[in-house]
Amino acid sequence: MATAVVHYAAAALTDRGRKRPSNEDAFGYSVEHGVFLVCDGMGGAAAGEIASSVAVDEMLRVLTGRDPGKPLAAEAEKAVAAANQAILSRAKRSNKLTGMGTTLVALLVEERRAWMLNVGDSRGYRLRNSRPGSHLEQITLDHSLVEEQVRMGRMDRAEALRSPLRNVITRALGTQGCVTPDVFELETEPGDIFLLCSDGLTRELSDSLIESLLSAGAPLEELCTRLVAAANQAGGHDNITSLLVRVEA
Ligand code: CA
Numbered sequence: 001m002a003t004a005v006v007h008y009a010a011a012a013l014t015d016r017g018r019k020r021p022s023n024e025d026a027f028g029y030s031v032e033h034g035v036f037l038v039c040d041g042m043g044g045a046a047a048g049e050i051a052s053s054v055a056v057d058e059m060l061r062v063l064t065g066r067d068p069g070k071p072l073a074a075e076a077e078k079a080v081a082a083a084n085q086a087i088l089s090r091a092k093r094s095n096k097l098t099g100m101g102t103t104l105v106a107l108l109v110e111e112r113r114a115w116m117l118n119v120g121d122s123r124g125y126r127l128r129n130s131r132p133g134s135h136l137e138q139i140t141l142d143h144s145l146v147e148e149q150v151r152m153g154r155m156d157r158a159e160a161l162r163s164p165l166r167n168v169i170t171r172a173l174g175t176q177g178c179v180t181p182d183v184f185e186l187e188t189e190p191g192d193i194f195l196l197c198s199d200g201l202t203r204e205l206s207d208s209l210i211e212s213l214l215s216a217g218a219p220l221e222e223l224c225t226r227l228v229a230a231a232n233q234a235g236g237h238d239n240i241t242s243l244l245v246r247v248e249a
Contacts, residue, residue, distance in 0.1 A: 006111050006188065010036060011220035012243035015228045017200055018236030024048030025198045025241040026102075028056040034072075034109035035063045038243050040122050040198040042172070043100030051087050051102040051174050058083040059106065072108050073115050073183060080104065080117065080173070080181050087174030101172035104181065105140060105196045107245055114188050116140060117181040120169045121147070122198050124184075125207075127214045129191040136211035139184050143171035161203075190249040193220075197227075200238030204231040220244045 010031050016023040024041040026049070037059050041052030062079035066072075083104070091097040103120025116124040118140040127136045141147065145168040149155035160166060173179055193214055202210075205227070213226050227242045 006109075006190075007248040008034065008109055008245055009220060009248055010243065010245045011224050012038075012241070013221075013224035013228050014239065014241040015232065015236075017239050018232055020237075020239055022046070022049060023239045024052055025200070025239040026052035026056045027196075027241055027243050028060050029243065029245075030060060030064050033064045033066075035060060036107040036109075036194070036196060036243055036245050038105050038122050038196040038198060038241050039102045039173075040120065040200075040239070040241070041100065041102040042169075043097065045096050047091075047097045047100035048102070050090065050097060051100040054086050054090055055083040055102045055104055055173050058086040059104070063108070072110050072113075073185070076106065076108050076115060076117055076183070077181065080119070080179065084173045084176075084179045088177070091174065099175070101174040103169065103198070104173055106181075107194050107196055109188065109245070112188050114186040114194070116184040116186065116194075119143060119171050119173055119179055119181045122196070123202055125195040125197075125210070126186070127193040127195065127211065128189065129193070129215075134211060134215040136207055136214065138207065139186070141182060142169075143182075144169045188247045190247050192247040193223075194245040195227075196241075196243040196245075198239060198241040200236075200240040201227060201231050201242055203238065204234035204236070204240070214244075220246055 039052035041048030105122040146160035
């Protein structure tokens with residue numbers, strides 16, 4: 001019996017936003033290898049930009065060169081460890097880069113199976129286009145101080161958004177010798193749209209607004225443009241990155 005082949009399509013857009021002098025977000029993907037990545041870097045001077053691009057490059061290098069016979073989820077964890085080491089060793093070579101780090105959200109697909117991985121507060125969502133309407137679901141859980149307080153019931157969502165500690169993330173690549181991503185295993189359906197994004201998008205737009213923008217049925221490039229434009233319109237306080245992946249019929 002022939003194996004069903006599932007096709008994926010992708011588009012991405014990153015934007016400096018309206019307030020920041022530079023863009024420390026990075027994205028990368030290979031549709032052929034089923035690898036999609038968004039990173040949001042942090043650190044002084046140009047360090048954040050370096051951390052996020054080193055992470056994307058190293059993850060892509062490891063995952064596009066992987067042994068196809070090995071389980072993808074295990075290869076992904078290996079890639080995360082390699083990206084973490086690559087940032088640490090780059091930081092060691094320059095004092096200016098000390099303490100740089102980055103978030104990571106990744107989607108890996110293999111036929112109908114998908115894995116979402118995250119470290120930090122960049123998010124992964126899935127829009128499922130089922131009748132009667134579309135439904136947006138946040139798959140990842142932020143590794144941030146305030147989100148962890150919300151999950152423990154110690155803070156409500158409105159307090160979290162106002163908190164002076166809202167920028168503190170509790171897990172990042174490049175800041176410790178060892179980092180463990182959360183891994184979510186999923187099954188894809190034709191029509192599903194996955195969104196990987198930095199917090200510059202999700203702090204400006206509510207989930208219900210993202211859901212309605214993604215449900216419009218436009219080409220992925222156009223949807224990315226609309227998401228970034230809406231985040232800029234809402235203030236554009238941070239760098240904004242949107243990467244969309246659609247499961248084709
Ligand atoms: Ca950010």
